[in-house]
Amino acid sequence: MQVVQDLRLPRSLAAFACGGLLALAGALMQVLLRNPLADPYVLGISGGAAVGALAAMLLGVGAGLGLEAAAFAGALAAMLLVFGLARGEGSWTQTRLLLTGVIVAAGCGAVVALMLSIAPEHKLRGMLFWLMGDAGQSDDPRPALATLALGLAAALFLARELNLLARGALLAASLGARVAGLRLALYFLASLLTAVAVTSVGSVGFVGLVVPHLVRLALGNDQRLLLPAAALAGGALLTLADTLARTVIAPQQLPVGVLTALIGVPVFLFLLARAPRAEHL
Amino acid sequence: MSAILTARGLAVSIAGQAVASGLDLDLAAGECLVVLGRNGVGKTTLLTALAGLRAPDAGALELAGRTYAALGPRGAARLRGVLPQHQGDAFPATVLETVLIGRHPHLARWQWEGPADAAIARAALAAVDMAGFAARPLHTLSGGERQRVAIAALLAQTPRLYCLDEPLAHLDLGHQVAVLDLMRQRARAEGAAVLMVLHDVNLAARYADRALLLHGDGRFDLGAAATVLDGERLTRLYGHPLRELRDAGRVWFVPETGGHG
Numbered sequence: 289m290q291v292v293q294d295l296r297l298p299r300s301l302a303a304f305a306c307g308g309l310l311a312l313a314g315a316l317m318q319v320l321l322r323n324p325l326a327d328p329y330v331l332g333i334s335g336g337a338a339v340g341a342l343a344a345m346l347l348g349v350g351a352g353l354g355l356e357a358a359a360f361a362g363a364l365a366a367m368l369l370v371f372g373l374a375r376g377e378g379s380w381t382q383t384r385l386l387l388t389g390v391i392v393a394a395g396c397g398a399v400v401a402l403m404l405s406i407a408p409e410h411k412l413r414g415m416l417f418w419l420m421g422d423a424g425q426s427d428d429p430r431p432a433l434a435t436l437a438l439g440l441a442a443a444l445f446l447a448r449e450l451n452l453l454a455r456g457a458l459l460a461a462s463l464g465a466r467v468a469g470l471r472l473a474l475y476f477l478a479s480l481l482t483a484v485a486v487t488s489v490g491s492v493g494f495v496g497l498v499v500p501h502l503v504r505l506a507l508g509n510d511q512r513l514l515l516p517a518a519a520l521a522g523g524a525l526l527t528l529a530d531t532l533a534r535t536v537i538a539p540q541q542l543p544v545g546v547l548t549a550l551i552g553v554p555v556f557l558f559l560l561a562r563a564p565r566a567e568h569l
Numbered sequence: 570m571s572a573i574l575t576a577r578g579l580a581v582s583i584a585g586q587a588v589a590s591g592l593d594l595d596l597a598a599g600e601c602l603v604v605l606g607r608n609g610v611g612k613t614t615l616l617t618a619l620a621g622l623r624a625p626d627a628g629a630l631e632l633a634g635r636t637y638a639a640l641g642p643r644g645a646a647r648l649r650g651v652l653p654q655h656q657g658d659a660f661p662a663t664v665l666e667t668v669l670i671g672r673h674p675h676l677a678r679w680q681w682e683g684p685a686d687a688a689i690a691r692a693a694l695a696a697v698d699m700a701g702f703a704a705r706p707l708h709t710l711s712g713g714e715r716q717r718v719a720i721a722a723l724l725a726q727t728p729r730l731y732c733l734d735e736p737l738a739h740l741d742l743g744h745q746v747a748v749l750d751l752m753r754q755r756a757r758a759e760g761a762a763v764l765m766v767l768h769d770v771n772l773a774a775r776y777a778d779r780a781l782l783l784h785g786d787g788r789f790d791l792g793a794a795a796t797v798l799d800g801e802r803l804t805r806l807y808g809h810p811l812r813e814l815r816d817a818g819r820v821w822f823v824p825e826t827g828g829h830g
Contacts, residue, residue: 448678452670454659455656455667458622462622463646463726464642504660
């Protein structure tokens with residue numbers, strides 16, 4: 289009983305919250321970039337978090353809260369960097385934002401590789417586990433759950449305008465959306481959700497990419513349905529993956545990010561192979 | 570007849586190139602104005618500026634007696650609709666969902682489309698000869714069918730000023746005429762004004778009350794279609810010789826073809 293209350297329940301709740309956050313952030317990024325292949329990490333948020341977290345581990349401040357603070361600070365730094373660079377002289381196109389994000393993410397990846405290569409043996413395993421995602425590192429699920437609730441409320445508030453934005457900026461503007469402000473809100477919302485998720489479970493892959501796709505196949509692209517459904521489905525998927533990660537080769541644990549990717553890669557490839565044929569039916 | 574759109578001393582440019590400068594325009598209810606010009610002279614730029622979606626370099630615009638700033642984006646969206654040149658469909662959607670998008674400015678933030686909105690959307694689909702297509706996924710339609718769905722979404726918006734950027738793109742001959750008939754009927758019956766970019770000078774001559782010819786350097790000709798649209802002026806506009814033919818009491822413009830002049 290004590291085990292359930294103190295270990296299993298917080299861990300499962302954290303997994304649920306972060307799965308929901310990542311799927312929601314992924315769905316929002318896909319609208320922002322008008323690209324169904326976008327995911328929460330495409331703009332370098334997770335790269336920034338990884339740089340922060342690994343630097344903290346390397347410098348030995350990486351116990352509990354210090355690690356989370358460092359990861360969150362890294363994510364915020366990446367978010368502001370991409371935003372500042374992509375903004376330029378006011379023009380803020382999807383392509384420019386995407387390119388800036390991809391470049392910042394690549395830079396972060398190089399810094400992460402650098403830190404891994406100079407890290408001492410005994411720290412390496414912890415660093416690799418962080419990178420692959422691990423729900424076991426979060427001891428308090430409440431911040432992630434609260435962020436999910438608030439983030440979903442904010443996303444639903446904007447949902448019908450997101451339906452417009454998904455069809456193009458000019459059309460959205462002509463139907464009364466304040467496109468520039470909407471994009472800004474979308475960018476910061478998706479980035480913050482991602483930052484909170486990555487801070488508590490590491491960069492768990494594929495939830496943010498695959499879940500919005502699966503929900504879109506089932507329900508269509510009306511954001512008023514898609515956003516809450518993606519949050520629920522993402523939470524369910526990560527809870528499932530985390531349970532498997534804990535039990536498949538118990539007592540040894542697998543990083544949960546490996547399992548979401550193992551589930552996610554074939555599902556996504558299947559969808560990708562199907563998509564062009566569906567276009568020409 | 571009251572003016573739906575008025576422009577005073579409007580100057581519009583794109584990337585340092587003047588599109589139109591010193592444009593004064595009163596577009597009245599029931600009136601149809603066609604914008605003509607070569608590729609790249611800024612027809613779309615001018616259309617988006619007149620629709621209040623792009624700040625002009627100078628001049629004042631009023632929609633139904635109020636500035637766009639005073640109307641706000643939502644207020645403007647209830648009075649003015651735009652048919653963009655390109656339709657974005659990065660994500661899957663059904664035809665009916667796509668047309669219901671036009672109801673957005675008429676709904677409160679948490680309100681969902683109701684039966685009345687669905688009825689408006691279905692009537693709009695019927696008006697563009699797409700009545701049986703409501704449940705079809707958009708990506709299964711042809712280019713011309715998608716264009717008619719986009720026009721239906723604009724009709725569902727029920728604006729008083731229609732801004733159409735090449736509404737005839739991808740349409741077959743029959744539907745070209747049907748769409749222009751539809752727009753003229755909307756203008757006459759509902760007191761709407763129509764502003765459209767066209768490339769077909771003969772259809773422009775038949776349907777436009779007035780024509781605006783953009784020459785690409787900020788100069789323009791604005792006047793009654795019957796006087797502005799003549800062979801000599803159109804030849805200069807397009808930089809290509811046009812021949813005038815007369816039949817059934819009308820003038821028809823036919824481009825000369827290479828070598829056979």
